[in-house]
Structure formats: structure tokens, C-alpha cells
Amino acid sequence: MRVEVGDDGLGMDEETRRRCLEPFFTTKGERGTGLGLAMVYGVLRRHNGEIEIDSAVGRGTTVSLNFPVPQAAPATPSQDRLESARLSRLRLLLVDDDPLLLKSLCNTLEAEGHVVTTANDGVAGIAAFRAASARGETFAAVITDLGMPDVDGRKVASAIKAASPATPVIMLTGWGKRLMSEDDMPAHVDCLLSKPPKLRELRETLAQCCEPGRAQGAIEVSE
Structure with missing residues (x-):
């Protein structure tokens, strides 16, 4: 499954695009924590997903999130007990x-x-x-x-x-x-x-x- 989010804003140069997922990296100065995209990446990896970022100065940014389609697995008795407890x-x-x-x-x-x-x-x-x-x-x-x-x-x-x-x-x-x-x-x-x-x-x-x-x-x- 693929989800894309895009904008037509200022865009990012190559160094910013390469580093934007790094925790604490920000272009907002003291207003930014640098944790927003790092959190997105953390959640994405928990679901075995991948992220693609296409951006260039002056033409905006498109972020693509790719998730594998899970296959349902039968719940084990221990899982059933944990869910019902x-x-x-x-x-x-x-x-x-x-x-x-x-x-x-x-x-x-x-x-x-x-x-x-x-x-x-x-x-x-x-x-x-x-x-x-x-x-x-x-x-x-x-x-x-x-x-x-x-x-x-x-x-x-x-x-x-x-x-x-x-x-x-x-x-x-x-x-x-x-x-x-x-x-x-x-x-x-x-x-x-x-x-x-x-x-x-x-x-x-x-x-x-x-x-x-x-x-x-x-x-x-x-x-």
C-alpha cells in the first residue's frame, strides 16, 4: 500500500532532503525540535514500511509512504489470553x-x-x-x-x-x-x-x- 503527501512549497536542497529524517535536525531554528519526521520514520519502521522523499528547491516536496500488506495470521492461545485479559x-x-x-x-x-x-x-x-x-x-x-x-x-x-x-x-x-x-x-x-x-x-x-x-x-x- 502506498500513501503520498505532497506540497508546492519551497522544497529542500539535496543536503536537507538527505538529513531531514535525522533526529534533532531542523531548519526552523529555535522554533523546531527536529523530531517530527524522525517520529514519522520511527512509526513507519514499526510497520515495516519504507519512505521516499522527492524534493527540490522551488518545486515542493512529495513524501511517499510504502507499507507491506499484512497477511492475517491465526491468533495463538497466548495472544487470545492477552487480548481477553x-x-x-x-x-x-x-x-x-x-x-x-x-x-x-x-x-x-x-x-x-x-x-x-x-x-x-x-x-x-x-x-x-x-x-x-x-x-x-x-x-x-x-x-x-x-x-x-x-x-x-x-x-x-x-x-x-x-x-x-x-x-x-x-x-x-x-x-x-x-x-x-x-x-x-x-x-x-x-x-x-x-x-x-x-x-x-x-x-x-x-x-x-x-x-x-x-x-x-x-x-x-x-x-
Whole structure:
């Protein structure tokens, strides 16, 4: 399957076209993070897709996304059990500076029955965790984005573990395995997921991190 998106804008010179997928590369100066196309590439590779970029100065840009057509495979008994299993209702802290993804993931987790506190950057995330602790509330897990300005996901994870070593930290990265593999797990992080995570992966990770007895941060929220 092929999807093409094009414009008739300024276009890119050859060096910009060659480097536009690199994380942190931007032509927008201080206004740009350089993570937009890197995240697109990460999501694309998770689906075994390929990207083609045709651009030249003065004639716009066309981006082609090529996806293989998957063949349906019969679900294994273990997959059936994972799909049908329902987690306990959990109190979760979600930290991300992307407002659209923050809202989308919050809605998804709430639809699964969880109670979600959101924070729109690393500073707010750490503050929310400390404020909850002061009230005697415990998060079953903290889900944090990796790439955030000033206080990134690594610093959030470090602060959470310093305050509560047993609280699981799940890190989201839009860079996928292109930049970070499972063998390069950041310090203080229990699980690493590509961004945006698939619902099945999210369920499985929460089940692994928050199963009863695994961590003091695993709780069931009463109605």
C-alpha cells in the first residue's frame, strides 16, 4: 500500500532532503525540535514500511509512504489470553509535551478503565508525582515521553526512581529502534515502547509492570 503527501512549497536542497529524517535536525531554528519526521520514520519502521522523499528547491516536496500488506495470521492461545485479559483499574501518570498524543493516550487509557493524571512536560510530571505522594496517593506506573525540552524522559525517570524506586517507569520514544534498542535501555526505565504505542503492547507492558506483588506502586483503584 502506498500513501503520498505532497506540497508546492519551497522544497529542500539535496543536503536537507538527505538529513531531514535525522533526529534533532531542523531548519526552523529555535522554533523546531527536529523530531517530527524522525517520529514519522520511527512509526513507519514499526510497520515495516519504507519512505521516499522527492524534493527540490522551488518545486515542493512529495513524501511517499510504502507499507507491506499484512497477511492475517491465526491468533495463538497466548495472544487470545492477552487480548481477553483485563487489568486491574490502575492510577497512572502520563507525561508528554505533545498535547495531541497526550490527550489521545489519556483517552485510550481511560477507556481501558484506568485513572490517568496528565502532565504536559517533565517539570510538571515530577511535580504531579511529588504532589500525589504528599497526599498519600501512589501511581501504579509512570508513562513518560523521552524527547522533551529542558527536563526530558531520562530526568523524569531518575526523579521518579529517586522518590519511589518500586514505581515502574515506562518510556515512550518516537525514534524507535533506529536510535535505541532493548539492549540500550535508559537508566531508571523498566520498559521501552515505540511512540505511539499499540494498544496490545501497552496492555502487555502494564500487565508486566503492574502485576500484583511486582512493585509497591501497583495499585487497584476503587470505584
